[in-house]
Amino acid sequence: MKAPVRVAVTGAAGQIGYSLLFRIASGDMLGPDQPVILQLLEVSPAMDALQGVVMELDDCAFPLVAGIQASDQAEEAFRDADYILLVGAKPRGPGMERKDLLEANAAIFSAQGKAMNAVASRDVRVLAVGNPANTNALIAMRNAPDLDPGRFTAMTRLDHNRALAQLSGRVGAHVNDITRMTVWGNHSATQYPDISHTLVKGSPAADQVDQAWLEETFIPTVQQRGAAIIKARGQSSAASAASAAIDHMRDWTLGTPEGDWVSMAIPSDGSYGIAEGLIYSFPVRCVNGHYEIVQGLDVDDFSRERMLATEQELTEERDAVAHLLP
Numbered sequence: 001m002k003a004p005v006r007v008a009v010t011g012a013a014g015q016i017g018y019s020l021l022f023r024i025a026s027g028d029m030l031g032p033d034q035p036v037i038l039q040l041l042e043v044s045p046a047m048d049a050l051q052g053v054v055m056e057l058d059d060c061a062f063p064l065v066a067g068i069q070a071s072d073q074a075e076e077a078f079r080d081a082d083y084i085l086l087v088g089a090k091p092r093g094p095g096m097e098r099k100d101l102l103e104a105n106a107a108i109f110s111a112q113g114k115a116m117n118a119v120a121s122r123d124v125r126v127l128a129v130g131n132p133a134n135t136n137a138l139i140a141m142r143n144a145p146d147l148d149p150g151r152f153t154a155m156t157r158l159d160h161n162r163a164l165a166q167l168s169g170r171v172g173a174h175v176n177d178i179t180r181m182t183v184w185g186n187h188s189a190t191q192y193p194d195i196s197h198t199l200v201k202g203s204p205a206a207d208q209v210d211q212a213w214l215e216e217t218f219i220p221t222v223q224q225r226g227a228a229i230i231k232a233r234g235q236s237s238a239a240s241a242a243s244a245a246i247d248h249m250r251d252w253t254l255g256t257p258e259g260d261w262v263s264m265a266i267p268s269d270g271s272y273g274i275a276e277g278l279i280y281s282f283p284v285r286c287v288n289g290h291y292e293i294v295q296g297l298d299v300d301d302f303s304r305e306r307m308l309a310t311e312q313e314l315t316e317e318r319d320a321v322a323h324l325l326p
């Protein structure tokens with residue numbers, strides 16, 4: 001058995017938390033030989049509810065759980081954390097866009113960035129799930145100047161998985177047979193799910209679907225899937241979001257499968273002409289605990305236009321929170 005690692009989760013008594021914690025604890029995120037110490041953060045009024053979740057975690061008698069701490073203080077929850085999943089934030093309701101949450105949630109990520117800067121492990125891996133996820137990751141990153149900016153990421157894996165599911169249904173292939181899907185940009189309605197480089201059983205996906213389906217069905221369905229779930233369920237997606245968070249952290253830490261890649265929102269290094277520093281979703285390969293942007297993909301005019309539109313939205317979100325970016 002390895003030495004335990006410390007995994008902090010914010011919003012631990014919320015909807016996503018209720019799916020996420022049990023999967024982290026069972027080894028789905030970091031592997032069946034990696035014990036974890038869970039460090040759970042909630043706001044003070046939710047501490048009773050969090051205590052109930054902790055009781056349930058205890059009652060699972062998970063072999064990999066080496067400790068559980070619950071706190072309403074970020075500096076306690078983030079102390080020496082090797083992984084931080086920033087889930088705690090307000091979700092949107094019907095008729096809202098995710099960026100409408102910016103004002104309500106931005107302050108949380110600036111305070112939590114400062115707290116992790118002070119106390120987290122210098123090798124921490126951070127995932128922002130709370131919306132608007134990309135810009136919240138940017139706020140946390142900029143408020144944690146002593147940590148490596150490359151350690152700050154936001155979740156577009158749910159969009160990536162949704163794109164796999166939609167294409168799988170259309171071409172009649174299992175998701176396991178689909179590789180090299182890409183989601184570019186923001187976790188929002190401007191994101192660009194791109195199948196230009198995607199393979200189905202090793203052959204180009206673009207040859208197996210028509211342009212009208214791509215433009216009129218595939219892209220808008222993936223872009224609007226979060227809203228469709230809210231309409232159907234009355235609440236935003238939770239179990240699928242938790243599952244995507246597990247996938248994101250697992251692949252970052254343990255590596256992406258040979259020949260494939262995944263989508264992660266990470267600080268842009270200027271690749272594909274995207275402004276440096278924005279938290280933008282790229283195709284990435286992960287090896288030995290590090291991600292690298294897949295380079296050299298052809299970008300045609302159709303793709304370029306969409307990649308720029310979502311970059312533009314991220315620039316506007318960044319400008320709207322300039323006062324929180326030291």
Ligand SMILES: NC(=O)C1=CN([C@@H]2O[C@H](COP(=O)(O)OP(=O)(O)OC[C@H]3O[C@@H](n4cnc5c(N)ncnc54)[C@H](O)[C@@H]3O)[C@@H](O)[C@H]2O)C=CC1
Pocket residue numbers: 010011012013014015016017041042043046087088089090091092108128129130131132133155156158159187236237238241
């Ligand atoms: N990036 C993505 O793909 C997805 C992101 N989301 C976002 O994730 C966030 C959480 O969603 P749910 O779990 O459904 O919401 P929820 O409302 O069920 O849970 C959020 C929890 O966060 C807690 N919280 C609020 N402020 C906090 C703070 N400062 N510190 C610690 N905890 C805090 C609340 O008390 C609550 O228990 C929302 O912003 C939602 O929009 C949801 C689905 C997918």
Ligand SMILES: O=C([O-])CC(=O)C(=O)O
Pocket residue numbers: 091092098131158225226227229230236237241
């Ligand atoms: O749509 C929402 O507000 C929740 C979310 O981010 C998603 O399901 O992708």
